[in-house]
Amino acid sequence: MIGRLAGIRHLREWSVALVLAALLAALAFLAPAFFRADYLRGLLVAKASVLIVALGMTLVIVARQIDISVGSQFSVCGVIAGLLSTAGLPMGLVALGTVAAGAAMGATNGLLVAGLGLPSIVVTLATMTILREALRWLREGQFVLGLPDDFQWFGLGQLAGQWTVILAAAAFFLAAAWGLRHLGAGRAVYAVGSDAEAARLAGLRPRFVVFLVFLAMGAVTGLASLLSAIQFGVVDPNSGAGLELQVIAAAVVGGTAISGGRGTPMGTLLGVALLGTIGPALVFLDAAPEWEKAIQGLFILAAVAVDALAWRKR
């Protein structure tokens, strides 16, 4: 009943929620400073873009595909946002341009995967390399400097800007959670991911769905990159480094099955929250930073193993 209310439907979501609760309880006991309102708000802002990309990735994985080029896309979109803004465009057009650039990159992946039926992991491995190296070639790692005043926080000021980012991510999450469950388009993604042949016989067009999923992934990455870039006064050209594995891990820890057809936005939210809390928790608990990666790896393996064991028992 409680689960129904919270939108939790799968065992994995429960186990992840439980671990997260235990971690938060430990923090409340050992480092209450973690729960100061302004710190938590800052943490939410920092993780908003990760959540948005992770939700896009959930969609991709549910459709039985994968996209490891999102990190490169994220970096490219951030630089594009910065360059458009320094060129003097108003922020509305900058936002539009950034999302469009992301959508274009996503559409390229989509065309290659759905149009030619190529394996998505190899296609996005190739586009990841191409985008990353091209960006390095053109920018040589230089930050985008000299941004106008209305770039940071869209010119809204810090507090309003922070809430804009948080609310944008929250709205996106709610839309994704509702849409995937209740809209025909959302169900189509699950159908295609579970069994593309069955979906086709049921009258869906699996390749078109897969194309749209990649297009959405790109657009969403553009949006997230914009929301991340406007938190700073300069744009780092490596902003997306390592993001792909971070969001895949978050989606998988949250119960999205890599074999497609299973996974929920709620689970991904929990996955992002859990993996995103481990890093700060180590700081607050004064733990040695060099163990962070090992702990992250253990959490990923443990979450999937618990789930696998539970499935075997059934």
Next chain:
Amino acid sequence: MSRPRLTSAQFGLVLVLLIEIAVFSLTGRNFATRDNAFEVARLSVEIGLLALAMTPVILTGGIDLSVGSLMGLSAVLFGKLWRDAGWPIGPAIAATLLAGAAAGAGNGLLVTRLRMPPLIVTLGSYSLFRGLAEGITGGVDNFTGFPAGFLFLGQGYLGGILPPQLPILLAAALGFWLLVHRTTVGRALVAIGFSPEGARHAGIAVERHVRLVYLMSGCVASLAAVIYVAHLGQAKADAGTGYELLAVTAVVLGGTSIFGGRGGILGTLLGLVTIAVLQNGLRLSDLPAELAGILTGALLLAALGADRLRATARRPPGEAPTAPAPLPESTEVPVKNSQVAFLAAVILLAAGLVAASNWLVVRSIVREADRRDDPAGARAAGSGDAATAASGGGAAAGPRRKRVTVAMMPKSKGNPYFVACRKGAEEAAAELGVDLVWDGPTDPDPAKQNEVIDTWITRGVDVIAVAVENRAGISTVLRKAQARGIKVVTWDADAEPDARSFFVNQATPRGIGEALMDNAARILGGEGEFAIITASLTAGNMIDWQKEIEKRRAEKYPGIRLAALRPCDDLQKKAFDEATAILGAHPEVRVIMGICSPAPPGAAEAVKQSGRGDVKVLGLSLPNMNKRFVHEGITDCIILWKTADLGYLTVLAADALARGTLPPGADGIEAGRLGRIAIEGDNILLGTPFVFTKDNIDDFDF
């Protein structure tokens, strides 16, 4: 698979390879030589081993993303056993290989027993293995001083020409080829990849075979790690970072289907050589190294697309697909017009890319020809002239004053700090009429620096100037350069003293550490807490600076306490996150010190957003990135030398060294616009670090 025959995909690769060799023989200097062939081979051994072991994994429909991290863990383990446990080299290697096999078996167990998808299992162990390596060494510990006999394995020459690790690669290739193509085990692997359920019904012990391939993959990753350590002369937690994707790329480019059931060892070797020759050839042609990545990606797409079109075109309707494809639709329909049109578009795009790179090649040839003419720049670059110049004959020098070629390497090309240094280097090159080659690793990978220097030795330059990432690792190859008559200077960070003539010393770790700590103490008023944000826990220069900061603190400021030390992976965003966490967790911290260029702006943004007016930021960074915060009073000061001067002085010293006007034991050098620069021993001293504050920061633009 009755006999080793080239499939058409492999035939295509051979064609690409021949084109590469033909083009680079024209554009690259000393490309088509025996020595270069062996150098290319030496540098591909580690990735080659990983790719060979990855082939059976992918054949069964799996993937192993953990091999790069396992290399790091194995390197650390090997170092620990040899140095701390006092084991001899032989047993230490054996134990490392066993441990690697055990780690691989762990992956295999999770995949088979728990039926977890290989991608997820190895994604988890990718984090876990690297994390263990960093945890065991605390990130900072590294192992050097291995005996010469062991280093010979990675750095020596059998009979004067043959790199000793090459026979190991060939033996591994032969072994894997026999296993995959000549044994029942190999047939079983292909069957499993084609259809696990079918294989089970055919009486194959699926789980045992799958466990075997992951075990082999782990064991071979350890072997690659041992060779990597012998090659670099140093074992550290960051060994093999990013190698997993390079290995997967080689395998897939070689025609092995990512879904399993199709492919082979020969293809993997071809894929490997294609990528290695591409990288080497671009370097020897003075073309941007980023092109290698872009072209590899394009090749991968082209290979897949061609394979797909061939597969769909050849199969009669209704016959089972050769591999389980993700989208059933596309496997049933023979060829659609839309598919052909799309492929044509992709091919056009690829052709465009190739044309663009050809344009670059031609441009480089023309430049080459210009360069061979007199420095005043009277152009007479006919195409015949260009060809003679490009074929690399030294005869073109003639009676004119010989131009000096200086090859200069940053620690990594994508770092704004080094981009700023490059400006000064180019200024000096233009002033002196020096040909400047600027290249280096795009990823912070110590092995890549050695690779670039090896290509420079092959190419033939007059002076090599390098900002050293890995002191122990690079010195061997620098000594080799000296033995071939190339002058060597180091800048920014030093190598072993006997591996170079001079070190252009912008500021010692001690000078930097003291400047940072003194300024932090000034802000704190002699007591309180501060925190450090560093680039990574494994970067050598960061570790040196941290040590000097701590030493100064212990000596002069006992009232000050270091509350936290966190890595930010050289990312502004992560520096921001870490600083925010530090501010929350350690409310007594009054100063945050960022010691890599993105850290101070990231930390300053965090301080600004937290509204904590009582916290100040300082650190090593570039003035332009920090001006805003310095003026807002959040960042107290930025400490750095004048980067352009460093690049300028380095090229100047390199030129003087090549012309023989900078003898050993000189006590100074006339440095153009910098005036006379003092030399202490073999250190050319740029001066003390410069402190950029509110009052002077606007005078600088870099």
